[in-house]
Amino acid sequence: MIKLFSLKQQKKEGEACPKQGTQKKATAAQLRITKDLNELNLPKTCDTEFPDANDLLNFKLIISPDEGFYKGGRFVFSFKVGPNYPHEPPKVKCETSIYHPNIDLEGNVCLNILREDWKPVLTVNSIIYGLQYLFLEPNPEDPLNKEAADVLQNNRRMFEQNVMKAMRGGYVGTQYFERCLK
Amino acid sequence: MPWKRPLSGLYFSGWSVSRFEVMSGSVEMEVQSDDSPMPAAPKSWMRNAMERSGPFCLPDFDHRPGALHSVLGQIQVQFLFRRNDIGRSKAEVAANFINNRIPGVNVTPHFCKIQDKDEDFYRQFHVVVCGLDSVPARRWMNGMLHSLIEYDDDNTPITGTNIPLVDGGTEGLKGNARVILTGTSACIECTLGLYPPQVTYPLCTIANTPRLPEHCIEYVKIIQWPKENPYQCEIDGDDPAHLCWIHEKSVERASHFGITGVDYKLVQGVVKNIIPAVASTNASIAAVCANEVFKLATGVCKPLNDYVVLNQSDGVYTFAFANEKREDCLVCGRKANILNIKEDAKLEELISKLCQDDGARMKNPGLTTNVNGKQMTLYIATVPSIERQTRPNLKKTLTELGLVNGAEIVVADETSPMSMTFKLNFI
Known part of the structure; x- marks a missing residue:
């Protein structure tokens, strides 16, 4: 049985001695993200940028595809890892304006593991692979940018040209895209 | 030792120093009870409260323009709240109510987030009781209490630094209560799998092929609000103007897709993740928690080991079982390894020590x-x-980096499936 009260009393008496090592302990999210990043195994088309090395919870991912529709482009994603990581997925947004069936013009990304299929066993690495896959295989079945998806489904050639137009910087329909070619 | 002789007259002398903490949602109260013998009052008070017809039929104030901050939809709140309390902080009203009703009890309200209080605040309590409304808040409190534990040289918790946590939670007709002897029994983090995952919908469904009224509300919440930003701020689920805007836009979207069933209540439910509260479930769980605190505080009986479920959705079912502690738990399973090192050692020396053959034999540690x-x-x-x-840190000494004796460093390496914690011991 715990003798709560006597112990607290003792504690009070003992408090005269200076407290040592009252340093804040690492949170579960910190332990996990340290592990994730230390094990980060990036393909050569991906790079990370940490504005503040002490803040492992906010960083950018730069994807520069070397094949597929988006070859030659440079796309920046922001990662925000919450205190509840890995029980909640990081919040990922695309900061480059992009013509893509699964990424809308506000930068929201439709990737199953970022929302409904997220599991705590997944890592930052899994998300990066997922994003890279979106560039190689845009998926018109589950669109976020419906116009882009329709074009991809009906006229692959036209889609390719639209992607090129957008990456060079210019209008696709009424929408303006900033240049993101390397 | 009065608590060992429960029947003696000295029995309650311990109460003069007992401090409990009770938390609900983002408000919290500390209960400090005076030297008075435990009166029979709580029981009759409870009965009075249950028999009273008034509080049960309080109108739902949520629909009124400028409704109060505290949500009167929660029925247990209605036991303590009256009409003229609208607009006051929940914690203050509840504290006043209890202080007035039960002589000798001194409840101090705190109207703030649990995260606003520091370690010294939590360290002063004998027991912490949680009646929180979210998993993150539970995990936070669990992490806080575990971080207060001090270990002796054998890596066993020093008694007195481990504050027991009594946690209760309900969802509709289901509820659970548990006792966590921090450092000894399974903690919240060990058993996270017990909590059902939050409902999320695929973004593309929300954006293009909504089928449910919830899809329409989520669309407005996730996509339309940030785009149009009607009030130039984040969504505040307690602001009726925000909810009205979301309601209006959701109805528009729903009718566009031929979906019915979007009403104000559902909007509120989706935006604020409201879980229905049932007074009898809350009362039962609160009673279990109170009972456990009583056992912990007085020692009359062994505390619950360590989890009880209550399910009233089909008959009444209850069961108690012991959760097993996870050895690799990120919060309580961490045994800090001791790393002996010279005070003036450089960081690169520390790293090479971690990689040495007679050390942890790491390959490429990140710290x-x-x-x-x-x-x-x-x-x-x-x-x-x-x-x-x-x-540049590599060439700095540990002291220059701000590391003190006893400081803990987190080390991740491919040779171990989890991050490890090392406690520095200057030699």
Whole structure:
């Protein structure tokens, strides 16, 4: 049985001695993200940028595809890892304006593991692979940018040209895209 | 030792120093009871409250323009709240109510987030009782209490630094209560799998092929609000103007897709993740928690070991079982390894020590720590932009980096499936 009260009393008496090592302990999210990043195994088309090395919870991912529709482009994603990581997925947004069936013009990304299929066993690495896959295989079945998806489904050639137009910087329909070619 | 002789007259003398903490949602109260013998009052008070017809039929104030901050939809709140309390802080009203109703009890309300209080605040309590409304808040409190534990040289918790946590939670007709003897029994983090996952919908469904009224509300919440930003701020689920806007836009979207069933209540439910509250479930769970606190405080009986479920959705079912502690739990399973090192050692010496054959035999360790309550990256070699920024740390001594004797560093390496914690011991 715990003798709560006597112990607290003792504690009070003992408090005269200076407290040592009252340093804040690492949170579960910190332990996990340290592990994730230390094990980060990036393909050569991906790079990370940490504005503040002490803040492992906010960083950018730069994807520069070397094949597929988006070859030659440079796309920046922001990662925000919450205190509840890995029980909640990081919040990922695309900061480059992009013509893509699964990424809308506000930068929201439709990737199953970022929302409904997220599991705590997944890592930052899994998300990066997922994003890279979106560039190689845009998926018109589950669109976020419906116009882009329709074009991809009906006229692959036209889609390719639209992607090129957008990456060079210019209008696709009424929408303006900033240049993101390397 | 009065608590060992429960029948003696000295029995309650311990109460003069007992401090409990009761938390609900984002408000919390501390209960400090005076020297008075425990009166029979709580029982009759409870009965009175249950028999009273008034509180049960309080109108739902949520629909009134400018409704109060505290939500009167929660029925247990209605036991303590009256019409003229609208607009006051929940914690204050509840504290006043209890103080007035039960002589000798002194409840101090705190109207703030649990995260606003520091370690010294939590350290002063004998028992912490949680009646929180979210998993993150539970995990936070669990992490806080575990971080207060001090260990002796054998890595066993020093008694007195481990504050027991009594946690209760309900969802509709289901509820659970548990006792966590911090450092000894399974903690919240060990058993996270017990909580059902939050409902989320695929973004593309929300954006293009909504089928449910919830899809329409989520669309407005996630996509339309940030785009149009009607009030130039984040969504505040307690602001009726915000809810009205979301309601209006959701109805528009729903009718566009031929979906019915979007009403104000559902909007509120989706935006605020409201879980229905049932007074009898809350009362039962609160009673279990109170009973456990009583046992812990007085020692009359062994505390619950360590989890009880209550399910009233089909008959009444209850069952108690012991959760097993996870050895690899990120919060309580961490046994800090002791790392003996010279005070004036450089960081690179520490790293090479970790990689040595007679040490942890690591390959490519990444190190972080906390200095003055802030996270700090000591060195991570595998991420170029971090490596560039942290390279100068290698030549600094541990003291220069702000590391003190007893400081804990987090080390991740491919040779171990989890991050490890090392406690520095200066020699």
